Amino acid sequence: MLSYQLIRSAKRKTVGLQVKHGKIIIRAPKYVSEDDIANIVNSKSLWLQRKIAEQHAQPATQNNYYQKDSQLLINGELKTLDIHYGLFPEITLQQDIIIATLASKLKIKIADNVKSQDKYVKQQLEAWLKQQTHAYIDEKLSHFAEKIGVLPKSFKVRLYKSRWGSCNSRSELSFSSLLAMTPKWIIDYVIVHELCHLRHMNHSTKFWQLVALNYPNYGLAKTWLKSHQNQLQWPTI
Structure with missing residues (x-):
């Protein structure tokens, strides 16, 4: 029997199956019984196992996703991330490079804390992607x-x-x-x-x-x- 995470919702009318990061997620209405869900998982076991295998075969997401020289998809093309400091925070594209400019006042606050810098780069990229x-x-x-x-x-x-x-x-x-x-x-x-x-x-x-x-x-x-x-x-x- 495959293990899975079950998420119930009063609004759902159907049972949905998803494989994410190699794990099975089941979304189901509140009225569907555990036995019925288990039967659905069993009936889709080959498909689920294939999806898990496919995801495990893919390269892992970069640990340094928000650090200099990491690569991000932008408009469907891989861009290399560069990080600068300047008067104003901004994101700019230059051919195959995406430049994250952080406010200079953050430089002292961040110092050598890589994780802290990653956080600011992530926030800036998120705002830019949304815009x-x-x-x-x-x-x-x-x-x-x-x-x-x-x-x-x-x-x-x-x-x-x-x-x-x-x-x-x-x-x-x-x-x-x-x-x-x-x-x-x-x-x-x-x-x-x-x-x-x-x-x-x-x-x-x-x-x-x-x-x-x-x-x-x-x-x-x-x-x-x-x-x-x-x-x-x-x-x-």
């Missing part, structure tokens, strides 16, 4: 909404690590700031995906038909996200 994602979605959302024939009420961008987007019954959309790590055409797919949920709040055949009508290359986008999942991690410190 980049928000700006792009703000530019493209109305175009795709008009094309699909829907009207979202609002959208927000947050640091979601386990999903790229979501849509609720109030027509409010949410997107992960980590989308700035992916190519623009991937963000387009996620926008279309969530907008289509305004018509179909599920992943039915009709939903995917609507996605295909408005984003024919959705299969390529799903494959890209899957094949780059290990590079799209955002480690804690």
Whole structure:
């Protein structure tokens, strides 16, 4: 019997299986029994074991993710991180380099504390990724909404690590700031995906038909996200 982490929710209507960092996570409605969940896990055991093996075969996420010379995916391309100190904190891109400029006043506070510097770099990168994602979605959302024939009420961008987007019954959309790590055409797919949920709040055949009508290359986008999942991690410190 495979071991797993069970997360119950009163809002869920279906049982969802996920393998993350080599561990199985089950999300289930509160009314589903332990026996039923165990049966579902058993029925999917081969798939789950294959996913675990695939993730273990991938290179581990860098321990020095927020340190000088580490590599990050930005717009779908690997960038080498450089760290400077200056008057104002900012993030800039120069060809294949992403430069994190920390405020000079932090230099004395941080001193030789590498972990402390990592924290500030992480915070700055997170704010920049959020800004980049928000700006792009703000530019493209109305175009795709008009094309699909829907009207979202609002959208927000947050640091979601386990999903790229979501849509609720109030027509409010949410997107992960980590989308700035992916190519623009991937963000387009996620926008279309969530907008289509305004018509179909599920992943039915009709939903995917609507996605295909408005984003024919959705299969390529799903494959890209899957094949780059290990590079799209955002480690804690």
